Amino acid sequence: MSGSSSSLGTGNQSSLWRSVDGDDEEGDQQLRVNTPFPAPKIMDLPQFQGEHKESLYWGTYRPHVYLGIRTRTPRSLMAGLIWIGVKDGKYVIRHVCEDSDEISKYGWTHHNGRDYGNQVIVDHGMTLTTEFLKTKEDGCGYGGDWALRIDAQIDKDNLDEELWGTGHLFFYLAEEEDSNVLSIGREKLDTPDSSLLAYGSREDIGGWELHIDSTDDLEIHYSGFRTPHFHKLAELVQNAIGSHETGVGLLQPDTSENSPNVLVFQISAKFPVRADISFVSGTGLPSSRDAERVKNITGKQLSNTLIEKQKEFDEKFNRLFNLTDKVSSEAVTVGRAALGNLIGGIGYFYGQSKISLTQDMRDKHGKDFVPYWPAEMYTAVPGRTTFPRGFLWDEGFHQLLICRWDIKICLDIIGHWLDMMNVDGWIPRELVLGTEALSKIPEEYVAQHPTNGNPPTLFLALKDLVNGTSRNQFTTSESNEITSFLDSAFVRLEAWFQWFHNTQSGKDVSSYYWHGRDQTTNRQLNPQTLTSGFDDYPRASHPGEEERHLDLRCWMLFAADRLNSITKLLGNHNEVGNEYESTVRLLSDFELLNKMHLDDVSGAYFDFGNHTEKVRLVWRDTESLGSNPASQELIREVMEIPQLSLVPHLGYVSLFPFMTGIIPSESPILGKQLDHIFDRSELWTDFGVLSLAKSSTLYDKYNTEHEAPYWRGSIWMNMNYMILSALHHYSTEDGPYKLRARTIYEELRQNLIRNVVDNYFKTGYIWEQYDQKNDGKGRGVHPFTGWTSLILLIMAETYPEI
Incomplete structure (x- = not known):
C-alpha cells in the first residue's frame, strides 16, 4: 500500500467483483468477494494454541439464551436452561432472551471470561441465580470439567402460591455432531442415591458424564428428542409438556427415539430450589476418581469455590479499575455489572455469511447472493436480546474494556475478526453465523454488502496495546504476545486501511465518503x-x-496514525512508516x-x-392494484x-x-x-x-x-x-x-x-x-x-x- 499524499485519490471498486481466475465458468464460486485474504490465519499463531485454547474450550458462549453453554468448536455438545415462569396469572416458558418476556432484570453480575460467572435473573417475582464454574484436574478430558449451580427463589409475600408452589426447571444437552450418542443415566430413576443424569463420548473430550446434586427433594423427569432445530428447543419442550398457560405437564420418557440428539431433564420441586449440575469429561469405567471430581464441583465444595472465585473477580476488578474514592458504592456495583455482562456475553458462532452481489454480478451468475467461506467467530455482542451477534463497529469499543481485563481474550477476539477479511481487505460489518444467530435477526439485515464498510474501531484497542507495550506496562510474556500478534496482523491491518482508501475515497484529495x-x-x-x-x-x-464525510476522514487519520505507531513498535518504520506519517500529515x-x-x-x-x-x-x-385498494x-x-x-x-x-x-x-x-x-x-x-x-x-x-x-x-x-x-x-x-x-x-x-x-x-x-x-x-x-x-x-x- 501507499500512504503518501499522491496516492490519496479515488479508488476503483471493479476489482471487488472479478473472479479470482478471471471470467471462468465457475466464477460464482471463486469471486474475490468470498475469497479469504491470502495470508496465514492469525488464529493459527502458537499463542492461540495449547493451554490458551484449551482454557477457553467451554464457556457461556450462547448469549442469545438466558443460560447457554457450548464449546468453541463448530459442532458442539451444548447445554442450556429453560424454565417455567408466571406472567399475568399464566405460566410462560423462558429460554431465548426476549424483550417481550418483560424480565425485571437479568445479566452476569460477575464473569471473568474463562472459568467463572454469576448471573441474576428476576422474572416476575422469581429470582433465579445461575453460577458457572470450570475446573481442570488430573484425569479430565480436553477443556476440563464444569459445574452449574441453579438457585430459584420466590417472593412468597407477593405471589400466588397456587401458581408458584412448585418450580419447574428444564436442563438440556444438545449434540450437534450426528455421530455422537446421548445416553440417559436410567439408574438415576431407580436408585435414589445415584446422581448420574446422562453420559456419552466425544472425540475431543473422551467419555463424559452429567450429574445432579441437591439437598432438596427433587422430582426428575426426562425425555429424548431428535431435531436439527436447536434454536427452537423451548417450543419442543412446550409441546412435550402440553399447554403451560393453566398448568405444567411432565416430560415422559420417549422410548421410540433410540438415538436422541437432545436430552431434556425436568427438575421439579417446592420453592426454594437449588441444584448443582456437574459435567465431568475424560471418564471411562466408573471410578472413585471420577466420583471425587463430581464431589469437588458440587455441594459444599462448589459453594466454597464459587465464593473464592467471586472474591478473585472483585479483587482483580478493584486492582484494575481502582474506583475507590472516585465514585459511589452504587456506581461500583453498576460498573462491575457492566463488565461482567459484557464479558459474559462473549459468544462463539460458526457458519457462513450471506454476501450480496451487485446487479451486474447477479445478471452474470444468476444469483443474488453467494456464501462467504465457513468460518468461526469469537466475539463480544452489544445486546443479548436484539443484537446477539458480532458487530464490527461495536467491537472496537468492547475491546477498550476487554483489553484491560484479559489481554489474551482481547487479542483472540480481534484475531477472529481480522481472519474474516477477504482478498480485497474487506471485513463484513455484521457476522450472522449459524442457525441460532440467524434466528435473532430480520432477514433484510442478514446479507452483507462488500462495497460497504464500517468504522475501523479495532484500532482503538490496538493503540492501547501498542502504548502499553512501548511503556513496559505489561509483563514480558504479554508484551511478547502483543508484538507477535501485531507482526502477524499487520499485513491485514494494512489491507483493511487500503480497502477503505480504494473504495471510500471521494473526488477531492483527502476526502472520503x-x-x-x-x-x-x-x-x-x-x-x-x-x-x-x-x-x-x-x-x-x-x-x-x-x-465528503467528516467522520470517515477522521477515522482514516486515526487508522493511519495507529499503523504508524505499530511500525515503530515492530521496528520496520523506515520501510513503511514514513508512508503512514505522510498520510497522517495530510489528514491532520x-x-x-x-x-x-x-x-x-x-x-x-x-x-x-x-x-x-x-x-x-x-x-x-x-x-389500487388488483384486490388491494x-x-x-x-x-x-x-x-x-x-x-x-x-x-x-x-x-x-x-x-x-x-x-x-x-x-x-x-x-x-x-x-x-x-x-x-x-x-x-x-x-x-x-x-x-x-x-x-x-x-x-x-x-x-x-x-x-x-x-x-x-x-x-x-x-x-x-x-x-x-x-x-x-x-x-x-x-x-x-x-x-x-x-x-x-x-x-x-x-x-x-x-x-x-x-x-x-x-x-x-x-x-x-x-x-x-x-x-x-x-x-x-x-x-x-x-x-x-x-x-x-x-x-x-x-x-x-x-x-x-
Missing part, C-alpha cells in the same frame, strides 16, 4: 448511512460522489481540514455534499434544487476533529467546539451530550413513517466517551481553554455516571441509549452492555491516548 447510501429512495426523509454506524444521522439530502493538516469542513460563521465542522434543507415527508395516495403512504418531497454545500447539522459527526485531537489547543476553533458542547440550546443536557443538536431541522424527527429517530438526539455512551477523552486531553494541554475543558469534563463525567447508575437501579438494566427529553430514561435494547459498558472506564477515568 461512506458508500451504501440509497440515492433513489423516495421514502426516507434523509437517506440512511448505516455503514457509518450512525444510521439516520443527517447527511447530504442527495447522496452522491461529491460527498488543520488548514486543509478547515477549508473542506469548517463553517466560519458558526465555528462548527460539517459534512459536505449535494444538499437542501427543504425536504419533508408528505402523505400521498397510492393506486388505494391507500396513503409517506413520500419524500423535495421543495428546492439541492446545492453543493456544507450540511448544517450539528452533532456527533461535527465533533470528530475535536474527538480525534486535530484542533490545536491554542486555536479559537477549539473554544467554539466547547461552546457547542456546553450549550443547552444545542448539545448539552444533564444526562450527556446529544447526538444531534436541538437546532437541527431533523432533531428528533422520524425518518420514515415507522423509523423512529435513532441518532437524532438520543444520548449514546460511545460518543460521550470519546468526547470525554478529548476533554480530558485538552484539559492537560497548555492553552487558553485548558481550565474550561476541565470544567466541562468534570460535569459531563458526573452527569453520565449519575444517569446510568440511576437508570440501572430504577430499571435493572444498562441501556443502548438514553432519552434526552424524558429525564435521561434508558431507551432501546436492554441489557446493552456493549459500548455502554464504557461507563466503567469513565468511572475509572481511563481513556485512549489521542
Whole structure:
C-alpha cells in the first residue's frame, strides 16, 4: 500500500467483483468477494494454541439464551436452561432472551471470561441465580470439567402460591455432531442415591458424564428428542409438556427415539430450589476418581469455590479499575455489572455469511447472493436480546474494556475478526453465523454488502496495546504476545486501511465518503448511512460522489496514525512508516481540514455534499392494484434544487476533529467546539451530550413513517466517551481553554455516571441509549452492555491516548 499524499485519490471498486481466475465458468464460486485474504490465519499463531485454547474450550458462549453453554468448536455438545415462569396469572416458558418476556432484570453480575460467572435473573417475582464454574484436574478430558449451580427463589409475600408452589426447571444437552450418542443415566430413576443424569463420548473430550446434586427433594423427569432445530428447543419442550398457560405437564420418557440428539431433564420441586449440575469429561469405567471430581464441583465444595472465585473477580476488578474514592458504592456495583455482562456475553458462532452481489454480478451468475467461506467467530455482542451477534463497529469499543481485563481474550477476539477479511481487505460489518444467530435477526439485515464498510474501531484497542507495550506496562510474556500478534496482523491491518482508501475515497484529495447510501429512495426523509454506524444521522439530502464525510476522514487519520505507531513498535518504520506519517500529515493538516469542513460563521465542522434543507415527508395516495385498494403512504418531497454545500447539522459527526485531537489547543476553533458542547440550546443536557443538536431541522424527527429517530438526539455512551477523552486531553494541554475543558469534563463525567447508575437501579438494566427529553430514561435494547459498558472506564477515568 501507499500512504503518501499522491496516492490519496479515488479508488476503483471493479476489482471487488472479478473472479479470482478471471471470467471462468465457475466464477460464482471463486469471486474475490468470498475469497479469504491470502495470508496465514492469525488464529493459527502458537499463542492461540495449547493451554490458551484449551482454557477457553467451554464457556457461556450462547448469549442469545438466558443460560447457554457450548464449546468453541463448530459442532458442539451444548447445554442450556429453560424454565417455567408466571406472567399475568399464566405460566410462560423462558429460554431465548426476549424483550417481550418483560424480565425485571437479568445479566452476569460477575464473569471473568474463562472459568467463572454469576448471573441474576428476576422474572416476575422469581429470582433465579445461575453460577458457572470450570475446573481442570488430573484425569479430565480436553477443556476440563464444569459445574452449574441453579438457585430459584420466590417472593412468597407477593405471589400466588397456587401458581408458584412448585418450580419447574428444564436442563438440556444438545449434540450437534450426528455421530455422537446421548445416553440417559436410567439408574438415576431407580436408585435414589445415584446422581448420574446422562453420559456419552466425544472425540475431543473422551467419555463424559452429567450429574445432579441437591439437598432438596427433587422430582426428575426426562425425555429424548431428535431435531436439527436447536434454536427452537423451548417450543419442543412446550409441546412435550402440553399447554403451560393453566398448568405444567411432565416430560415422559420417549422410548421410540433410540438415538436422541437432545436430552431434556425436568427438575421439579417446592420453592426454594437449588441444584448443582456437574459435567465431568475424560471418564471411562466408573471410578472413585471420577466420583471425587463430581464431589469437588458440587455441594459444599462448589459453594466454597464459587465464593473464592467471586472474591478473585472483585479483587482483580478493584486492582484494575481502582474506583475507590472516585465514585459511589452504587456506581461500583453498576460498573462491575457492566463488565461482567459484557464479558459474559462473549459468544462463539460458526457458519457462513450471506454476501450480496451487485446487479451486474447477479445478471452474470444468476444469483443474488453467494456464501462467504465457513468460518468461526469469537466475539463480544452489544445486546443479548436484539443484537446477539458480532458487530464490527461495536467491537472496537468492547475491546477498550476487554483489553484491560484479559489481554489474551482481547487479542483472540480481534484475531477472529481480522481472519474474516477477504482478498480485497474487506471485513463484513455484521457476522450472522449459524442457525441460532440467524434466528435473532430480520432477514433484510442478514446479507452483507462488500462495497460497504464500517468504522475501523479495532484500532482503538490496538493503540492501547501498542502504548502499553512501548511503556513496559505489561509483563514480558504479554508484551511478547502483543508484538507477535501485531507482526502477524499487520499485513491485514494494512489491507483493511487500503480497502477503505480504494473504495471510500471521494473526488477531492483527502476526502472520503461512506458508500451504501440509497440515492433513489423516495421514502426516507434523509437517506440512511448505516455503514457509518450512525444510521439516520443527517447527511447530504442527495447522496452522491461529491460527498465528503467528516467522520470517515477522521477515522482514516486515526487508522493511519495507529499503523504508524505499530511500525515503530515492530521496528520496520523506515520501510513503511514514513508512508503512514505522510498520510497522517495530510489528514491532520488543520488548514486543509478547515477549508473542506469548517463553517466560519458558526465555528462548527460539517459534512459536505449535494444538499437542501427543504425536504419533508408528505402523505400521498397510492393506486389500487388488483384486490388491494388505494391507500396513503409517506413520500419524500423535495421543495428546492439541492446545492453543493456544507450540511448544517450539528452533532456527533461535527465533533470528530475535536474527538480525534486535530484542533490545536491554542486555536479559537477549539473554544467554539466547547461552546457547542456546553450549550443547552444545542448539545448539552444533564444526562450527556446529544447526538444531534436541538437546532437541527431533523432533531428528533422520524425518518420514515415507522423509523423512529435513532441518532437524532438520543444520548449514546460511545460518543460521550470519546468526547470525554478529548476533554480530558485538552484539559492537560497548555492553552487558553485548558481550565474550561476541565470544567466541562468534570460535569459531563458526573452527569453520565449519575444517569446510568440511576437508570440501572430504577430499571435493572444498562441501556443502548438514553432519552434526552424524558429525564435521561434508558431507551432501546436492554441489557446493552456493549459500548455502554464504557461507563466503567469513565468511572475509572481511563481513556485512549489521542
